[in-house]
Amino acid sequence: MFVDQAEIYVKGGDGGDGCVGFRREAYVPRGGPDGGDGGNGGNVYFVAVDNVDTLMDFSGRHHWRAEDGKKGMGKKMTGKSGKHLVIEVPRGTLIYDKDTGILLKDLTESREKVCIARGGKGGRGNVHFTTPVEQAPRHAEPGKPGQERNLRLELKLIADVGLVGKPNAGKSTLISHISEARPKIADYPFTTLHPVLGIAELSRHKRLVIADLPGLIEGAHEGAGLGDTFLRHIERTRVIVHLLDVMPFDGSDPAENYYMIRNELNKYSNILAAKPELIVANKMDLTNADEILDQLRDELGKPILAISAVTGKGLVNLLEKLWYMVQEQRDLDESRSDEKTPEFFLSEEPMGEEDEFLDLGE
Ligand SMILES: Nc1nc2c(ncn2[C@@H]2O[C@H](COP(=O)(O)OP(=O)(O)OP(=O)(O)O)[C@@H](O)[C@H]2O)c(=O)[nH]1
Ligand SMILES: [Mg+2]
Incomplete structure (x- = not known):
């Protein structure tokens, strides 16, 4: 079968939530906050390879997600970042945003790589939120959601x-x-x-x-x-x-x-x-x-x-x-x-709302 078009959904991993934690040590009666940051979500990359020449892999699988970041932990421990997802496509694959119709990338060179969906940033743990009046903050930041996109892939064989x-x-x-x-x-x-x-x-x-x-x-x-x-x-x-x-x-x-x-x-x-x-x-x-x-x-x-x-x-x-x-x-x-027209650059904007905090309680 020769497949030269495919529609898929990709999503960067969500950022892990920041942690609300407090030091609890013997002989330290009022330990300060020590909740660590959430790990970042993984990105979704596309890479052009020479050993694949159809988009057949996509006909049976529509959802492609990178791994989520893990939650932050006590003792200021940062959660693990999610693994990136690298999707191999044949050289000559055009990647369109299906919803806007914009051409995001035209992968013509062998091993050329592009980040198509960024993972969300991990939320900051409560250790970052102490202020002179608030010595024991009970809130931390939630992880930001990963970027998601509906894509249309189109293969144009590249022959001389x-x-x-x-x-x-x-x-x-x-x-x-x-x-x-x-x-x-x-x-x-x-x-x-x-x-x-x-x-x-x-x-x-x-x-x-x-x-x-x-x-x-x-x-x-x-x-x-x-x-x-x-x-x-x-x-x-x-x-x-x-x-x-x-x-x-x-x-x-x-x-x-x-x-x-x-x-x-x-x-x-x-x-x-x-x-x-x-x-x-x-x-x-x-x-x-x-x-x-x-x-x-x-x-x-x-x-x-x-x-x-x-x-x-x-x-x-x-x-x-x-x-x-x-x-x-x-x-x-x-x-x-x-x-040539300049390449379309993927947005660098942070994802999610900046000021939203999640009260996780103690
Ligand atoms: N005598 C002779 N016959 C040829 C030559 N090249 C192709 N043929 C014959 O022409 C016929 C069609 O050949 P194909 O190679 O299938 O033609 P095509 O252009 O690919 O045809 P489509 O795929 O239908 O577009 C076959 O019977 C071939 O054997 C040639 O150089 N000499
Ligand atoms: Mg023929």
Whole structure:
């Protein structure tokens, strides 16, 4: 199952209550206050990891809580702080506040960590409340409640390259030839129902993460076929491979297919429309493919790379070319990153009401 959205509730641990206590020692008739502070509640963190690639863990569990702080104790002993809760999510997870719709964090880097719900502060014990007139305070502070949030998590796979094309163009065949990914391959349309990531290793230090996507058909932006919502997975890829079948089973014209897919990408978003595209003609092992390719080059007036995903012809060249394009794009993106909108910072405000005291009695 491929889960790319989830809704959950998170809560930081509550702070432990401060303690009302008095020294009771032999030969000390009127011991002063000695109630310790409550421990702080644990925070809820999210961390991006590489070894998880779905939000499936969240489908069966909606409530995620960090541990509460323990109560303060006599002899000025502070209660134990609650343990933090660290929730692992795939790299590329966007964390939204479900109630406000605000994007709290976009976890793109591996091991990137963010505190999403703070634990409440522990209350102060009565030892803090002596005044010249009040030598034996019988009140302490209650712990503050932990911050709670309803969240919507959304996974946008982060691939360097996204494969787009009509059903049957050979996208899955291609990714299974250049990576360990093994999506289903068949001669009927819509074999691939959800995006699949594969990692192509050009050499030890040159790797490309490639996303195989379901096929697109005319009207996908209006929901035809499998629709186009999965395109959001490639909004963040650096490069698109537009895979063209030189001899489509359905007898359609490759040039027309090219423009149809372009139209769907343009309708989906400006970001996708503007993404660098490498046009790749597949199934070049078929007879007469060369003539069709020449014609296609004339018609589109654009460079087209020729491959056969089945025989492997042209694939090394394809990967080298992609590597170069991805690096070029990465440099460009980085030089633009200064213009990025500032990150949303989580509130530092103290939680709960400051002046509320709980009379715990003796
Ligand atoms: N002759 C030839 N056939 C190919 C080549 N690449 C893919 N095919 C065949 O084309 C058909 C469709 O291949 P897939 O890889 O499933 O196509 P897809 O683009 O992933 O299709 P969807 O998942 O339905 O969008 C299969 O029968 C493949 O064997 C190729 O290079 N040459
Ligand atoms: Mg497929």
